[in-house]
Amino acid sequence: MSEVLANRKIMMEATNIDPGPETRANILIVDDRKENLIATEKVLKNLDAVIFKANSGNEALSLMLRHRFAVVLLDVQMPEMDGFETAKLMQEHESMQNVPIIFVTAISKEEKYATQAAEIGAVDYIFKPINSDILRSKVKVYLDIYLQHQQILRLNKTLSQSNEELERFAYICSHDMQEPVRMMHSYAELLERKYAQLLDETGKKYLNFITNNAKHMQKMISDILGFSRVGREELTIEHVDCSQILQEVLEKFTPQIQEKKARITIGTLPVLNTNVTLLSVLFQNLIGNGLKFQDKTKVPEIEIEANQNGREWIFTVRDNGIGIDPRFHAKMFTIFQRLHRREEYPGTGIGLSTCKKFIELQGGKIWFESTVGQGTIFYFTINNKQVTP
Amino acid sequence: MKKSMNILLVEDNEGDIELTKIAFREGNLASKLSVAHDGAEALAYLSQEGVFEDTQRPDLIMLDLNMPVMSGKELLEIIKKDDKLKSIPVIVFTSSNARSDVSECYNLHANSYILKPSNLEDYIQVAKRVEDFWTDIAQLPYLSESW
Numbered sequence: 001m002s003e004v005l006a007n008r009k010i011m012m013e014a015t016n017i018d019p020g021p022e023t024r025a026n027i028l029i030v031d032d033r034k035e036n037l038i039a040t041e042k043v044l045k046n047l048d049a050v051i052f053k054a055n056s057g058n059e060a061l062s063l064m065l066r067h068r069f070a071v072v073l074l075d076v077q078m079p080e081m082d083g084f085e086t087a088k089l090m091q092e093h094e095s096m097q098n099v100p101i102i103f104v105t106a107i108s109k110e111e112k113y114a115t116q117a118a119e120i121g122a123v124d125y126i127f128k129p130i131n132s133d134i135l136r137s138k139v140k141v142y143l144d145i146y147l148q149h150q151q152i153l154r155l156n157k158t159l160s161q162s163n164e165e166l167e168r169f170a171y172i173c174s175h176d177m178q179e180p181v182r183m184m185h186s187y188a189e190l191l192e193r194k195y196a197q198l199l200d201e202t203g204k205k206y207l208n209f210i211t212n213n214a215k216h217m218q219k220m221i222s223d224i225l226g227f228s229r230v231g232r233e234e235l236t237i238e239h240v241d242c243s244q245i246l247q248e249v250l251e252k253f254t255p256q257i258q259e260k261k262a263r264i265t266i267g268t269l270p271v272l273n274t275n276v277t278l279l280s281v282l283f284q285n286l287i288g289n290g291l292k293f294q295d296k297t298k299v300p301e302i303e304i305e306a307n308q309n310g311r312e313w314i315f316t317v318r319d320n321g322i323g324i325d326p327r328f329h330a331k332m333f334t335i336f337q338r339l340h341r342r343e344e345y346p347g348t349g350i351g352l353s354t355c356k357k358f359i360e361l362q363g364g365k366i367w368f369e370s371t372v373g374q375g376t377i378f379y380f381t382i383n384n385k386q387v388t389p
Numbered sequence: 390m391k392k393s394m395n396i397l398l399v400e401d402n403e404g405d406i407e408l409t410k411i412a413f414r415e416g417n418l419a420s421k422l423s424v425a426h427d428g429a430e431a432l433a434y435l436s437q438e439g440v441f442e443d444t445q446r447p448d449l450i451m452l453d454l455n456m457p458v459m460s461g462k463e464l465l466e467i468i469k470k471d472d473k474l475k476s477i478p479v480i481v482f483t484s485s486n487a488r489s490d491v492s493e494c495y496n497l498h499a500n501s502y503i504l505k506p507s508n509l510e511d512y513i514q515v516a517k518r519v520e521d522f523w524t525d526i527a528q529l530p531y532l533s534e535s536w
Contacts, residue, residue, distance in 0.1 A: 178484045179455070182507050183404040189509040190411065218507055233488055 025049045025070035025146045027139065030060040030086065031104070032078040036128075040073060040104075043132045049143055057081030061089060064096050070146030071139055074122075076105035076113070087120040100142050102126055171228040174221045181221060185214035216342070223350035226281075227335065230358045235275040237385045242269035242279060242315075246304060249283040256291050260300050267305030270313055273385040278358050282315070282366075285351040286378045290319030292345055293376075312364070312381045323372040332368065355380070392524040393419035397447035399431040399464065400424065400482075401456045408509065409451075412516040415509075420520055423447065428459025432467065435474055447477060448529050451519075452499075454483040454490060462497060469498040476530040480519065 037053045054060040076083035090096040103117045106128035188210040290302040303318040331337045335353035359366045370376040425431035434441045454461035468474045478500040506512045
């Protein structure tokens with residue numbers, strides 16, 4: 001199945017959003033004496049929760065394996081497995097570790113029991129005879145925390161689902177738009193090539209608009225595709241000679257470098273364990289920007305270097321271009337954000353956001369310093385990854 | 390005299406069929422271009438069924454991926470599993486540059502993978518170079534006896 005088809009399928013399935021965990025919380029009461037269980041249940045029955053009862057540590061553990069609990073009321077004095085032992089076993093089990101335990105006991109109010117309980121991870125300690133109001137209000141606090149936590153989990157899930165859907169949508173859209181825009185571009189060109197002599201100046205101008213806009217749209221679509229591919233495709237980490245990648249990128253810019261007589265200075269660059277595409281996307285965008293954002297009053301100069309800082313390397317791409325107005329600094333990495341008219345400086349506003357997405361995905365950072373009229377320095381960090389054999 | 394080939398273009402989009410024809414014409418290609426509009430038609434052509442009874446075996450197939458009913462990949466798989474057809478070089482000719490598409494096609498034994506150029510001039514260049522490569526540089530398989 002093609003990638004696009006597979007994505008469509010996932011997208012359709014994703015619309016059946018999982019309703020998530022139940023909204024009513026569960027409480028577990030553990031006591032070896034039936035009358036205590038009934039009494040406690042009576043105290044808690046007005047709370048909006050489902051109450052489970054267990055009359056031994058074993059039964060409690062088996063219930064906890066099958067259900068999620070907002071809070072557990074655990075009797076300390078029980079035959080066979082006492083409350084402390086039960087709690088210790090609970091702590092060993094990942095799914096039970098974070099369930100709050102309130103110990104309930106009739107025995108001594110000695111400090112040492114409370115200390116022991118706290119060490120095991122109990123959040124509270126209540127003595128019999130139970131004061132109903134205190135018990136109810138304590139349990140209520142844990143129920144509220146539990147419900148809020150569940151709600152956050154649900155929201156997070158919904159958010160990440162809609163995020164994923166949006167990304168897939170962008171990907172599918174841009175993928176499928178390539179075809180028709182390519183047709184528009186090719187046929188506008190064909191018209192120009194074969195029938196231009198039949199058109200007057202206005203007609204030629206219109207045709208020119210069609211061709212130029214089709215080209216721009218092609219660039220946008222391929223940039224959006226590039227952006228949405230970051231993070232979708234698995235990144236292979238390999239031995240990367242950064243100088244070699246830089247040379248490959250510079251080769252693509254040869255016509256521009258020659259035309260603008262730009263001076264490129266390259267410092268010593270390392271060999272790192274990283275992803276080739278990451279580095280080449282970064283160089284391509286930052287050097288491309290350095291060459292593009294020039295006001296033609298001076299010879300473009302671009303310096304590229306890298307310095308080691310522990311396990312990470314800080315790369316620097318410095319240009320002597322027009323610089324960035326401080327008013328726009330905060331918006332620099334926002335997708336589709338452009339600061340100039342297309343006629344002045346062409347572009348899609350996707351390059352830097354792709355850089356940022358890519359760098360952050362790899363655990364790095366990107367930032368810049370800039371002075372209007374003097375130039376901009378972009379910095380980005382790349383971790384020298386450990387290669388697992 | 391330029392050497393020529395019989396090329397079968399499997400493509401559903403009329404715009405692309407026309408562009409390919411124009412590219413062949415404008416680029417003065419010597420090869421003969423035949424068109425199948427979907428996978429089923431391509432298979433009928435290749436097995437010389439029905440209206441394709443008198444067709445010649447193509448020297449080369451140019452295959453679009455994104456086609457309705459039978460996708461380009463499905464057709465590629467059928468061709469490469471067929472003892473009579475598998476020796477015909479298949480060039481995947483598509484607008485998708487998704488890495489997964491590229492590697493899937495090669496895994497299905499595509500002979501090369503070419504991105505459809507985004508403008509006419511490049512289209513003509515690609516057509517010319519494909520012809521040059523397969524006629525002047527590469528050696529095509531000899532026609533099998535059974536065809």
